[in-house]
Amino acid sequence: MIEEVKDIRKRILQTEKQISRIEEEGTVKDTVSGGMGGIQHFVVEGMPVPELRRKKLLLNKRKAMLIEKENELLELMNQVEEYINSIEKSELRMMFRFYYIDGMTWLQVAHKMNQLHPKRRVAYTEDSCRMRNTRFFQEN
Template identity: 25%
Template structure:
């Protein structure tokens, strides 16, 4: 696992939230809207003819397009979730508690190096960053 792949975790989490919100919004989308004008007349004498506007939704068309789009978005959510799980498994498999904690703060909690340093009880913000970078230098990947 590389730093770039780990940094991708943040973006994956944002993408998952964004896609799930989009799926929810899809329910309100006005696809399949149809309108037509027909001719009608009064029910009483003099029976004058006049245009009548009919508006509505083509339920089948709307459902088909929404279902197809939801399916597409759901596949993207699933891919992002699978990638997130791979990254989470990598972090969980780090043996050193200190390193694992730094990685969790950095990638799960989206903390800055300064916040991480404060959380682990050191004043130098470069300390957790050095531990983080050293882990990648020492790792065989």
């Protein structure tokens, strides 16, 4: 869900750039033929209002979707934090916070845990952290 929110933000930025480009370019010119059997040429100039309107509507829809997804993500993150806080073992709570909330990889989690517990007899490894996670969810 975090990646989905990032993607929506990226799309909003792209749409905003497209709108600003259309507004900067201003009017659009085109030459058309017509009248007197198609031998007369006319220059038509104007602002691409329909395209600009569509882009602004798309931008508003994306912004509304972003707000909705961010609220949904916030609710999910709160549920995850509540669940993690309900775990009895402090060591598991820390590992799960690093992985599920902070978005660290298991290798980063292992390094962080080793920094926090430098005198631990057996160092944390990527595999040991991942296996503790797997065992916890198998048991629960």
